[in-house]
Amino acid sequence: MSTPDQPTWRRRRRARSTLFAAGEPMIWLTGGALAICTVMVAGLLLLVLRQGLITFWPAPVVEITTPDGRVFMGEITRRESFRPAAEVVDRLPPAVREKARAELAASDGVAHRELVRTGNFRLTQSHFAWVSSFEVENRRRPPWALVLERLEWGRFYGFPQAFVEMHFLSGEGDPRQEARRLLDRLAGRGRQLRLVVRGSGRRLALAGVEHLDDATELAAVAEIDGGAQAAWEGFRRHHDAVRQRWRRRRALEKHDVGEVNHALERARLERRAAELERERAAARHGAGSAAYEAAQRAYEAAQRAYEAKRVEAEAELSRIRAEIERINGENRRLQLLMTTAGEGATPPQTVLVPLDQIVRAYPANQLSAGGKAGVYLARWGEFLLDEPREANSEGGVFPAIFGTVTMTLLMSLAVVPFGVLAALYLREYARAGAVISAVRIAINNLAGVPSIVFGVFGLGFFCYVVGASLDQLLFAASLPNPTYGKGGLLWASLTLALLTLPVVIVATEEAVAAVPSSMREGSYACGASKWQTIRRIVLPRAMPGIITGMVLAIARGAGEVAPLMLVGAVKLAPELPIDGIFPYVHPERSFMHLGFHIYDVGFQSQNSEAAKPMVFTTTLLLIAIIALLNLTTIWLRGRLRKRYAGSQF
């Protein structure tokens, strides 16, 4: 019991407030948390930026010689220190062993080694080689070391020997006589002449003119510009034209052949449809009925059309093939004669590299800063605009960029109207109650469902139910090959639309709720109906908030990979979802996606060491694309907000 003059509790007086009362530790705690978050974000971005940006910068080519005469030439990609086991040192050749022991003793058993990208895969069966520091006897940067980026088999490091221009024998008549005539004709041009003979496999080799009489398998006569300088100049003179012809060939192969095949396929499908129609007529009206006869006639017409188309396609294809042959022949004439520096223990070898196999070549050790920048930019250009090659580990990622952007846009197109309408009903029309609360909770929980679950749903519902039904209804002729009954761009977009739906609904609901009731009342007082008020007052006012939801949806959707692997993203899509072949937009096609590409390049490719830097570059690109999409929508929102300047959001 307390009496008025003896209160049970009174505030204690202290000399000064405690540390906790002043809140000093909380400032440090909260500030520290923020600092750690910032460092993590900045660290992530810096790592990706650094790794992504240096990938394409041309490194110098180093030639390393070991005491026992092995040679490694290539670019240094990685350095690390290691502790070699005693047996490893014991197994070294004697010339190296002593040096290694001395070095290891001096550095407490720790040695360094470098990963040299030696390329020349067909000669060595490997792209990389580890070279330990104690193995290095001599290290130099040969001025004429040339880096060739090839269409196939990765990079080639070597020295240019000569530029070779071939004159292939027609193969009619006696090859020796034809070669002799050619030699006579070319003698006047003042260039060295050689015979080209077929070596092992499809490889060509050069032989002196004096071997004409005992040369078997004579393929061509070659004019030669000897010397590194002359070879390099010859390359530079002809490479652009060769590449242009090569691109023309690729266009023929991809586009023209594709168009012929598509037309033929369409005719085949029409025939198949007529056949199905005939079967239906037979089942319904019986064979021999009038309907059956009509169907039979239609089928015969389709059959004739198909046959005609096939003949036409054959002719067209052989025309295209001839054109491709012609281009190939023209390109194959120009080759670069290269010698390697020697692959480890093997002595230097001489190789003919056709110019059309070379994507890019540069003398790495002679490049000025500008030249390096040129190579760097050219590689970025190829990366952004070209198609992948070498199982995605080289070349560009244009199809993946295209797929990512198209998929994201299609997703936004699906999710925004749908989400906005749902949110409008929830907020404007529905009566608050248990059902609406339950719906709202369900929507919020949807945001927490693992994304792979959406992938499974998309596969099970969109592909196998909706897609399969569509196929039955509209694409029966092409069954059993599924058209929509498999993963594709459309189903992937819709799956991601479902995934991001909660984001849009929640954002829209908040934006709609934030429209002041005074404005709605003003509109109602003017005699506007509910829908007129929503359309003319609420939606415009809520639009920036709705776009915020769209930004969030894009950020979430564009970076999602797991569900896409189930509903349509593939390692290599032969055709883009939008192209020049009727009906131009093919939402049923599989597509490439940058997120999936990152995984595929980094962990599924054979040459994973070379692909590793591409992981960061592709990641950088993905981040940049998402940022770009977001910035575009944020800019849009800014413009909308400006329209309501003076009002507060």
Next chain:
Amino acid sequence: MATTDAPTPTHAAPAAANARRPAGRRTGGEDPLLAIERGETPPSEIHDGVLAEEPVLEIEHFDFWYGDVQALYDISMNVPRGKVTALIGPSGCGKSTLLRSVNRLNDLIAGVRVEGDMRLGGDSIYARGVDVIELRKRMGMVFQKSNPFPMSIYENVVYALRIDGERRKSVLDEVCERSLRGAALWDEVKDRLDELALGLSGGQQQRLCIARAIAAEPEVLLMDEPCSALDPIATGKIEDLIDQLRGDYTILIVTHNMQQASRTSDFTAFMYLGRMIELGTTEEIFTNPHLKATEDYITGRFG
């Protein structure tokens, strides 16, 4: 409150409506405030001058509940055509509720219930099957806080026509100019009709809202404390405007400001705790009110 005073002389309660009231609820010559505090509804004191006018809006035995809470008790009054009628009374007395009941804006609130009826130009407002949207098109409303829409000045003014699907530029232009002139805003904004309405000053925004409200030629203009958020100069302009609109429009205005009521209105109704206490010409209410309660309120002795 005023309990020791002698009973205020009751002038003949003339409304026919009052005569139909159940006898048990009559409070006779007693101070109505006492009856109200007991929870009863004394008859309203309605002056003859009001009944002589031609009404455009008639309110008949109107009761209003927010859920279980009754906010208006048996309100009956006429709003004379072409005149300004002010609703005064202390906060929470139901002035705004009554005003918002006229165009049924209270329908938007869940759990609202009414009894009795109102008639606009003879047409029932609360009868079953009334098209509320069509009804609202016959009235204009100006709110306490100006609420221009997030669009251009021009579009704000012609909003009512837009929602009726009017597309003819000439009609819209004409209505826009006439309404803005009517709201005494034309000269200030005629060169920037395409600018956002939200860029106007507070007073201009409120006049824009008035222009928007009169654009559709309403039969009644409802004003819910239109000057309470404005400075004295802007208030003066709005009051001048109300003065100009008198005659062309019937105005029902809610105000907290007694001077404003006395300056601008032709008729004044005094409300208290959801009841209509006294309604008469402004001159009479302010100089010679029939009820002591009214006198106490307008002289500032209570409320």
